[in-house]
Amino acid sequence: MLLIHCPYCEEARPEVEFVYGGEAHIARPLDPSTYSDAEWEEFLYIRSNPRGRHHERWRHTHGCGRFFNAVRDTVTDVFETTYKAGEPRK
């Protein structure tokens, strides 16, 4: 089980308190009606799925309930850092 540092609670808590929220920094379309099928595909389905550094969202569901972002190595599962939603990509 992972130990995850919540940047809002400022505490490392067990993974079962959290829900994974998928890849981070995927912006919702600002003007959806102008999006082409290819752009929708990119937004909805294409994921970077890297082997190594991965930017991802987590939600501290059984804690403060807030979303935040994290950088985790997908080979070792070690967290490099976690940071609040809205902060720039690390």
Next chain:
Amino acid sequence: MKRFSGFNLIGEAFRSHQGWPEHWPDKAPKASYDAIIVGAGGHGLGAAYYLAKKYGITNVAVIEKGWLGGGNTGRNTTIIRSNYLYDESAHLYDHAVKLWDGLSQELNYNIMYSKRGVLMLAHNVHDVQSFKRHIHANRLNGVDNEWLTAEECQAYCPPLDISPNARHPVLGGALQRRGGTARHDSVAWGYARAAAALGVDIIQNCAVTGIRRGADGAIEGVETERGFIASKRVGVSAAGSTSLVMKMAGLDFPLESYPLQALVSEPVKPIFPCVVMSNTVHAYMSQSDKGELVIGAGTDQYTSYSQRGAFHIVEHTLAAICEIFPIFTRMRMLRTWGGIVDVTPDRSPVLGKTPVKGLYVNCGWGTGGFKATPGAGDLLAYTMAHDEPHKINAPYNLDRFRNGRLIDEAAAAAVAH
């Protein structure tokens, strides 16, 4: 290849079985091939075999980063079934089940396909309605699947607790009698041996490090740890690593890789006659011919290439197993392990052509690829030989994520399968 037969067995008995040759030779790569398969799991070896056997392309190499059958082929829980809801899925998986039948004879290798039946338990009214819908849909597609009452379920699988006060009450179940299990390693070995006998080169410990494309964008070959190998046709069957291979060709894929765990108990005498799946509480189990209970857990929630998962996932599965089968509460677990499964947004595979000329893909089988091994191999081979998908795998194209024609089997099964 020396055939396994009663006659050869008796002949070898007279000379201490010294005359059996190696199953397949470990080959060094040639400069070029008519077709290359990336990934020597069951799917990739199957594709190579069918290319050589059915479609007449024998100058084929299978390139593998590790050892043959060492990925998800050797890590899964070996369940075979085809009782999927949608027409496209039923056709695809039933194509595979038809090939499982008689595969031992075709490969001259005992893959131990055992039609012991796959029983899917219904624990609530929604399950009952959903499974009955599956049964009717399956019947229309010629796939066997039948409804059993709770008492019939217990008669079919005696360790099952059907008492009304059970934590997960059993309201009935859907049984596919043609479903069952096979020996996963034998499937890889059997395909490798039969393919090698037809002239296929199996190259292990040789990771693909790049994909070379020509000025027109078409495939020219693959860069590997043992040098460049030319081929105008490359089929990628790399499961959890497919995204990485596709990036080498400049393609972004709708895939994410998750850890999936399985575990086995200490071996015991035969007690569990079939495969039981419980989608609602996410547990499934069978007993191997060695006597171990083989148990499948769910995927972890996060993407990873670590080939191991979290302990609480295993605990969750075992809690469900103990409630459904109280007889096993004191069984000791022997081993757990993890594999990396590539999951698509609609939980259905991608099997066919890619936007790159000469590059073909077989991926996205998620948590349920073993059952499709012969079918996926055959269809990848067909697609590579004809440069056109077979009508069975035509719906499993990449375009569906753009035009919206998803095969949303995830919603149909309400569980990653």
